[in-house]
Amino acid sequence: MLLGGIEAGGTKMVLGLGDEKGNILETYTLPTGTPEETVPAMTDYFASRNICALGVASFGPVDPDRNSATYGYITKTPKLAWRDYPVLPVLQKALGVPAGFDTDVNAAVLAEVELGAAKGVKSCLYLTVGTGIGGGMYCEGKLVHGMQHPEWGHIPMDVLPEDPVREGFCPYHGNCPEGLASGPAMEKRWGKPGKELPADHPAWRLEAKYLAKLCATALMTFCPEKIILGGGVMGQSVLLPMIREETKTLLNGYMTAPGFTDLESVIVSPALYPVSGLAGALLLAKEAYCE
Numbered sequence: 001m002l003l004g005g006i007e008a009g010g011t012k013m014v015l016g017l018g019d020e021k022g023n024i025l026e027t028y029t030l031p032t033g034t035p036e037e038t039v040p041a042m043t044d045y046f047a048s049r050n051i052c053a054l055g056v057a058s059f060g061p062v063d064p065d066r067n068s069a070t071y072g073y074i075t076k077t078p079k080l081a082w083r084d085y086p087v088l089p090v091l092q093k094a095l096g097v098p099a100g101f102d103t104d105v106n107a108a109v110l111a112e113v114e115l116g117a118a119k120g121v122k123s124c125l126y127l128t129v130g131t132g133i134g135g136g137m138y139c140e141g142k143l144v145h146g147m148q149h150p151e152w153g154h155i156p157m158d159v160l161p162e163d164p165v166r167e168g169f170c171p172y173h174g175n176c177p178e179g180l181a182s183g184p185a186m187e188k189r190w191g192k193p194g195k196e197l198p199a200d201h202p203a204w205r206l207e208a209k210y211l212a213k214l215c216a217t218a219l220m221t222f223c224p225e226k227i228i229l230g231g232g233v234m235g236q237s238v239l240l241p242m243i244r245e246e247t248k249t250l251l252n253g254y255m256t257a258p259g260f261t262d263l264e265s266v267i268v269s270p271a272l273y274p275v276s277g278l279a280g281a282l283l284l285a286k287e288a289y290c291e
């Protein structure tokens with residue numbers, strides 16, 4: 001069975017072919033331009049490859065509600081050319097195959113649970129920390145959508161007293177994880193991108209403290225067996241151990257299940273990075289085909 005997947009990102013589109021066993025057979029990346037430029041290039045790629053279903057894992061926010069008139073649309077994105085764009089309906093019409101759709105982070109968590117670092121768990125949070133911050137939630141064996149989809153990057157968060165800036169950079173909230181701890185927030189605060197900041201720079205301890213608040217929030221709210229941290233900012237290897245330390249400090253011994261004393265096995269790196277999202281898109285395609 002040949003499946004098609006798209007991880008639709010704000011800067012690039014990662015297209016790929018895979019099979020029903022989760023193997024990725026081919027990938028193809030193109031820059032994200034306007035829909036008029038990018039969508040025909042994507043349909044051309046798949047049209048010649050005879051796929052039997054398509055999965056789309058998109059940057060958000062999106063409408064993932066199958067009963068909604070705008071199911072499969074990208075909604076209130078700051079990327080204006082894509083705002084209210086019916087990405088799934090357009091692709092499905094062009095290719096004429098069953099198609100599945102979800103957020104990039106929901107697809108990533110699905111892939112990590114089925115094939116990667118969270119294999120077999122019932123509850124998991126996948127957080128991506130890069131250009132933005134997003135979280136895919138898998139709870140009691142299911143992806144979580146609620147009324148729309150959770151926005152882990154935009155939950156309220158206070159500025160830490162040691163932070164040299166007094167206000168975060170999110171255009172909607174100022175202070176939220178995306179406004180305080182995304183790649184662009186780091187760059188605005190320190191005057192250079194994270195990848196240029198040395199491992200002993202105070203940026204990383206501060207970053208760990210903000211991301212630990214997200215981890216502690218997840219552990220306190222739905223007690224996931226795994227929290228997977230992906231995205232470009234996590235490329236700095238000192239960060240993950242610091243996040244575990246800071247999370248432990250925030251939990252302060254209150255949670256007593258065995259996992260809480262062993263955060264090394266709970267807060268982990270993705271096994272499928274950088275293709276977690278594409279692998280998830282292929283799983284969405286498989287689901288769509290089997291329905």
Ligand code: ZN
Nearest residue numbers: 154170173176
């Ligand atoms: Zn925000």
